[in-house]
Amino acid sequence: MNRLPTLLSGIFLVFLTSWLGLVAYPAIQLGRLAPVADADNGGTLPPTYGGQAIAGQHVYATEGCISCHSQQVRQTSITSSDIERGWGVRPSVARDYLRDSTAFLGSRRLGQDLSNIGVRRPDAKWHFIHLYHPAAVCEGSLMPCFSHLFLTRKIQGQRSDEALELTGEDAPKDGYEVIPTSDAKNLVAYLLALRHDYPLPEAPVKKAGAAK
């Protein structure tokens, strides 16, 4: 311990243990997981993301959604409260994150877990209004308003199909409408695609009667 080479070798070897277990093993084993065949429709599981959803991941990353939201339903041997709360029908496993560019696992739940938000809230219009002014649909929500993802513009001719149905204080002035930008549309497409409710070999889904 008094000589640099001895100290360095010791440090290297000890460090290697956690590196092997937590970096090399995941990279080799979990990093090579492949999709499995979908018995129901000839596709693969996890179901692939469309182009908008892939772009939406980027918006999720840059807006920092991970600061408040997690995306993992925990194993029942640790806690079953995630499933009981209706945040998923089964625990999340590594293969579920196959199609993501970054695993947005998250470490804080100032907001709900989002791993199955596409199942819980399948309505794009709800998501747009929620992003524009969260407290309007979720009273007391701490989520900030993402109004910069929307455009307020003068109605040209007819009201656009995409215009948000806003009421009360949120509604724009007469003759104006609020429409989502492409960032908002991509983000919502990503949110709608978030689901971990399909069965996987390592994560079967218990059929109705068991989970809530």
Added chain:
Amino acid sequence: MSHHTLPHHHAESGHEPLDTKAIDASVKLPVIILFGNAIHWLVVASLLSLVLSIKLVAPGFLGGVSFLTYGRLAPMARDLMLYGWASQAALAAGIWLMARLCGRPLGEGLGGVFLRTLIISATVLWNLAVLLGTLAILAGYSSGVEWLEYPGWASAMLLLSFLLIGIWAVLLFDRRTTGHAEVAQWYLVAAFCWFPWVYGTANLLLVWKPIQASAQGPIQSWFCGSLLALWLLPVALAAAYALLPRLTQNHLNRRHLATLGFWMLLFLGGWNGMDRLIGGPVPAWMTSAGVVAGVLFLIPVIMIVINLLGMPRHGVHGAKIIPSNFLHMGIYALIVVGVIGSISSLPSVSGALRFTAFTEAKTQLWILGAISLPLFGVLYESLPQLLGRECWNQTFSSRHYILTLVGIGMLVVLMILGGLFTGLALSDPTISFLNITSYSYPFHLLECVAQLLLCVAALFLAMNVSVALAGDYLLNKQTGK
């Protein structure tokens, strides 16, 4: 010359006496620049943390501005704390401690000038990386990986500048004047070797060339655990091992224990990060490894604490009080971190409390308590010696000390209580999430007060250092240096 210099090693036959003035002079400029920048970022990070805590009480605060949402400010604040403040202060402390412990100046003559220039340039690069990385997050270019939000080019700059600074600390160890290595020196060598490996690997696999996302979870957790327990904490512990005995005029009386504690800390440090992923989408053995590592982490903590606090203490006087207090408080914070960490790694506890303010309390206590407090201690001890005179304003020093302790204590206690409350409520599926949010309000409100105290504390520190350095500048002008 002040009384509380880091004493020379007992003069052993055949070794020339060490010239601490020469050593100090050789590292003065780099260390001061590193510390100065670190404190600057500490102030900014504290202000950002204050804004964030206000946003939890009034979500509309600073609302409507695209780049001031919680999601952009939170990673900025966290990364500034980690890379702007803590890592830079650790670099400064590490260089000073290593130079003094090894009894060698940082290069002599022209070599010294070259090294100093190199380190200062690397420091500029580091701060540029931090600044640009932070602005990038603000502008919407965050990478989305927790604690690694700086875009790839910024993290590469950071790694490069670390290599340019850190290698000298390791080489100093090799050229030291005594055959006997102190515990503090082991920790410093380990810390300086680890950061590049940990930071480089994590960035390579998560940011620069991300591997398949199914594998990213454990790697990111490993990074978080390693950054705190294998880079920042060892430097703080080195400070404690080096300074506490000398400030209290004592010697370590359990060297074997120190050795054991050192290796156990190194072994468990990386695995400890898995407590962030207990029950997560990883194979069962990784969850169990996280549980075991988290619980067993208390063992090296106890060993280290016994070592550092278990020696008879003589009175500490005068200017030694503040550094000694900071170092002791850091050790106490480490004890609390160890206990909280152990308990929260148990499966059922983790099941209830993960994702709540409880985990945040643990992180804050790690960064603000176990790591920052000893680094403050090094700052208060080193600056007078580097400047060659008593330079601290006692009012500012004591206010910084008190406000920091009260702020950290209040913040951690509130977050623990709030987390317990939230966690237990979340375990009951009949309580709606929005209800839980509204009941957290009083905790969030008081946390704002705690963050305000920490902000003011940081400002006092900044003023103290500015006054000290300004005084030094004026003094040099007067004496025509």
Added chain:
Amino acid sequence: MNNDHHHQQQENGTGETNRPLSPWLVGAFMLALCWGGLYLGFNSGGFRQDVYESNAVNWAGGGVQSAAPVDPKVVGKRLYTQNCVVCHQPTGMGVAGQFPPLVGSEYVLADGNMGDNHLVMLVLNGLQGHFMVKGQPYNNAMVPWKQLSDEQIADILTYIRSDWGNNAPAITPDFVAYVRKETASANDSYTQEQLMAMKPMKSTEMPGAPAKK
């Protein structure tokens, strides 16, 4: 703290000493390490990569949550229902005079001088003109299905070979890939003559195929 005379201490020149640790503490540490080892042993799902629940398995090998591979016949049946049922019917009986049956068909079962490769070829590239199935004449066109993947074709063929009383060995995706490569130059549907002109081959005879059983 000051019972120094009870303990042996060595100085190493810097004043650092080595006071031994209380045996209680050492005992507690050892106990903790034992707990750690046992916990890890019993709660790691056998250290398997596909076991996520830590209470799932113990070292005694007791049963559990293993990864059940997806049954190709199930997938095949679904694909058959989506793609083939229009002509060949859910019963596999086809339509008399129009679409040949698959039940007992020599093409499906690779009977007589038919090979497994003929079956795969006709699914990949199609069949046209006059042909005989089970002694009955047909004059129709089967469209090519080369747009399906190797796995999908293999699953469909495995299914039709196992239902309605049919019983023939499964077709592997590797074999489909091999036949696809060999017949890549075909740019039109086969006639029966062209098909029969090709040497029959069982899927086990494919170069590089693993030995049967």
